[in-house]
Amino acid sequence: MFDLFFKAVCGGYDKNFSYIIGDPKEKTLGLIDASISLENLQSSLDLAYKKGYTNISKIFLTHSHHDHIAYLAEIQAKTQAQVYAHQAAENRIQKIIDLKINYIHHEQILNLGSEQIRAIHTPGHQPDCICFIWRNKIFTGDTLFVEGCGRCNFPESSPEDQFESLHFIANQLDPNLEVYPGHNYGSVGHSTIAREKEVNKYLKTKDKNIWLALRAGNGKLEV
Numbered sequence: 001m002f003d004l005f006f007k008a009v010c011g012g013y014d015k016n017f018s019y020i021i022g023d024p025k026e027k028t029l030g031l032i033d034a035s036i037s038l039e040n041l042q043s044s045l046d047l048a049y050k051k052g053y054t055n056i057s058k059i060f061l062t063h064s065h066h067d068h069i070a071y072l073a074e075i076q077a078k079t080q081a082q083v084y085a086h087q088a089a090e091n092r093i094q095k096i097i098d099l100k101i102n103y104i105h106h107e108q109i110l111n112l113g114s115e116q117i118r119a120i121h122t123p124g125h126q127p128d129c130i131c132f133i134w135r136n137k138i139f140t141g142d143t144l145f146v147e148g149c150g151r152c153n154f155p156e157s158s159p160e161d162q163f164e165s166l167h168f169i170a171n172q173l174d175p176n177l178e179v180y181p182g183h184n185y186g187s188v189g190h191s192t193i194a195r196e197k198e199v200n201k202y203l204k205t206k207d208k209n210i211w212l213a214l215r216a217g218n219g220k221l222e223v
């Protein structure tokens with residue numbers, strides 16, 4: 001009866017992940033990022049429907065880059081889901097899609113049925129980057145990858161903010177949180193904050209100037 005649903009789906013523009021999460025009590029589904037087409041989400045959604053879940057009721061966007069909102073219009077039109085993004089995305093998403101967005105802020109608690117999702121603002125890669133914490137999982141978008149982090153050489157990027165955001169993740173959050181990134185760029189699909197603190201140079205490097213030099217040197221390696 002209280003069968004938790006969680007599924008990672010990989011594909012999209014460049015090894016993107018979308019994640020389907022379910023509230024086992026109210027049997028409603030949430031989607032982290034709209035990176036994967038409905039067609040390619042369908043087999044995972046069918047698994048959820050077999051467990052008694054209904055349709056996607058909320059879509060949570062880790063940021064407004066094109067690959068993360070690629071199928072937003074399609075999925076929202078089909079599901080009528082409410083859409084959540086950081087308030088810094090306000091002028092970005094609506095230039096691309098005519099859609100009602102619920103804008104959220106740092107440390108806002110969101111509901112998915114009876115489940116709670118904590119939004120953490122993590123600017124750097126983009127000003128509107130958010131990580132979402134649900135149960136024992138953190139969805140990190142392009143803020144933190146397994147063994148890497150999002151590039152910071154877009155015009156809107158801020159390497160200094162990225163350093164602070166990663167510092168926050170490394171030092172202020174539960175190290176046992178499982179890390180689910182926006183792209184499948186690591187040697188494994190997901191990780192933990194504790195593991196990343198051991199193996200990820202962007203979490204290991206504590207000196208800001210060394211970190212900035214490291215990030216600048218690798219600026220073109222990742223999306």
Ligand SMILES: [Fe+2]
Nearest residue numbers: 065125142223
């Ligand atoms: Fe991005």
